[in-house]
Amino acid sequence: MNPTLVEFLKHSDPLPTRQNIPGTAPAATPAPPAPRPATAPLTVLVLEGEYRLTGAVLFCLSRQARVRVHLLSRDRLSPYRFSSYVHSFHLLSPDSPAEVFVAFIQNAARATGAEVLLPVDVAGMRFVIAHRTALATALHLLPLPAAAYYEIATDKGLLGAFMQEHRIPAPDTIVDIRHNLAAKLAKFEFPVLLKPIEGAGGRGIVRYASPEALLAAVAMLPDSSRYIIQNCIEGYDIDCNVLYQNGQLIAHSIQKGLVATGDEYAPTEAIEFVHHDAVLAVVDRLMKALRWNGVAHLDLRYDARTQEIKVIEINTRFWLTVVGSALAAGVNFPVLACQVAAGRAVVPAPFREGRYIPFANYFKYRYGRRVRRPDDVRFSLRDTSVGAFLGDPLTKIYRFLTDED
CATH class of the missing domain: 3.30.470.20 (ATP-grasp fold, B domain)
Structure with missing residues (x-):
């Protein structure tokens, strides 16, 4: 197995076996509440995350009849206190330890009669994965993989090593850029991209046309930073x-x-x-x-x-x-x-x-x-999210007045 994956797995939860893959847990694991009839309303506890992701998920839930949403937050300034999509808002201090937050979620589930816990971002999903056994005693959880697989998929370096191991088509990737990089680049096709492992939305990606420029850039990176190198794909x-x-x-x-x-x-x-x-x-x-x-x-x-x-x-x-x-x-x-x-x-x-x-x-x-061009794509309002934009006005007004990003 790739040394990068081996080193990661030494310090993570064991990879799932047939006995501990989600959905095939041993009998000793507390079972979630029994499913309700398909015709019953579906009550969801949403674990608030990054602003725009929370808004997107709340809008999608609002489009389904007989779905009732309650929101759990650790942000006292959350604009979703005022959301028309949310039936109740439950706030806990961000300084509360994890075990207090787990108990808070359990109590909110019982108070609202919630059936499902729905985290929306990586931080929320990591929290639910880490505490799934305790949380599952109170309500059903969003389907989530085992912790080790979630971290492999989330981390660009680990994912690159995993795809190499399983022969999944992917860009040529250098995961360890700190050791013998010049030798590794000798057979690497340029131009290449230097990518931060924690980056999102394309932020922090830089293209290099030569090994010399890339080596100089890597030498300037802080020791604590984590990057990978991938070849450009036309x-x-x-x-x-x-x-x-x-x-x-x-x-x-x-x-x-x-x-x-x-x-x-x-x-x-x-x-x-x-x-x-x-x-x-x-x-x-x-x-x-x-x-x-x-x-x-x-x-x-x-x-x-x-x-x-x-x-x-x-x-x-x-x-x-x-x-x-x-x-x-x-x-x-x-x-x-x-x-x-x-x-x-x-x-x-x-x-x-x-x-x-x-x-x-x-x-x-x-x-x-x-500048208008002949090949411009023509859109109509039917192609837009105008309903999502206008459907929850108080949250947007609050964001505007508080000068939030």
Whole structure:
């Protein structure tokens, strides 16, 4: 096995066996409450996370009839205190220790009659994974993988090593850049990208055309920083959104960028949903190898030279364009994940092809000052998230008045 993975696994929970894969736990593990009838209302405790992700998930939940949402927060300034999508707001001090937060969630579940706990971001999902045994005594949990697999998928370096080990198509990757880098670069194809392992949204990625420039840049990095190096892939980006239950695909959608941003590595401003069998085949290989459980958004790229689909990274949380999946593609991932968690039957239809652009991007794209081109994509309001933009006005007014980002 790759030395990077070996070193990681020495200091992590054991990888799951048949006896401790989520959903096949031993009898000694406390069982969650029994599933309620499929016709019963679905009550969800949302564990608040990063502002925009929370808003996207709340909007998706609001689109499903007979879903009642209660919000758990550790932010006393949360704008979602005023959300029209939230039936009750439960606040705990951010300084409270983990065991107090667990008890707080258990008590909130009993007070609200909540059926499912739904974290939205990486921090929330890590918390639920770490405390799943205690939390599962009070309510059902969002499907989540074992801790070791979650950390492999979240960490770009560990994921790169894992994909090399399992022969998953991916960019050529140097995980350990601190030792013998010059020798490793001798057979590496340039140009390359230097990527922060903890980066998101393309932030911090720098392209280098020569080994000399790259070696000089690496030498200047702080000792505590964590980076990987990957070769550039000529082609196009294509992403896949998934919901898995114990390694089995439940629902997916596939999206391509339509409107590029000024930053080469930033997310696109608009997307279209497309069918692509080769994308799904690669994604399914990887997620089965990870014994995935729950939602994820995978960034992939078509390699024009090798004519392969290659996995770039995994966002192990809900994603901003989850709204687009619900509106344009007809796949409401937060609702489906809650239904799976609650043990209710889920029969999602195949996703639709279509376009999606966030309303703010649409307004800027259509009315902002820019040079018009003949190949501009034409959008209508039906392609936008105008409902999400206007549907919860008090949260946005509060954010504006408090000058939050």
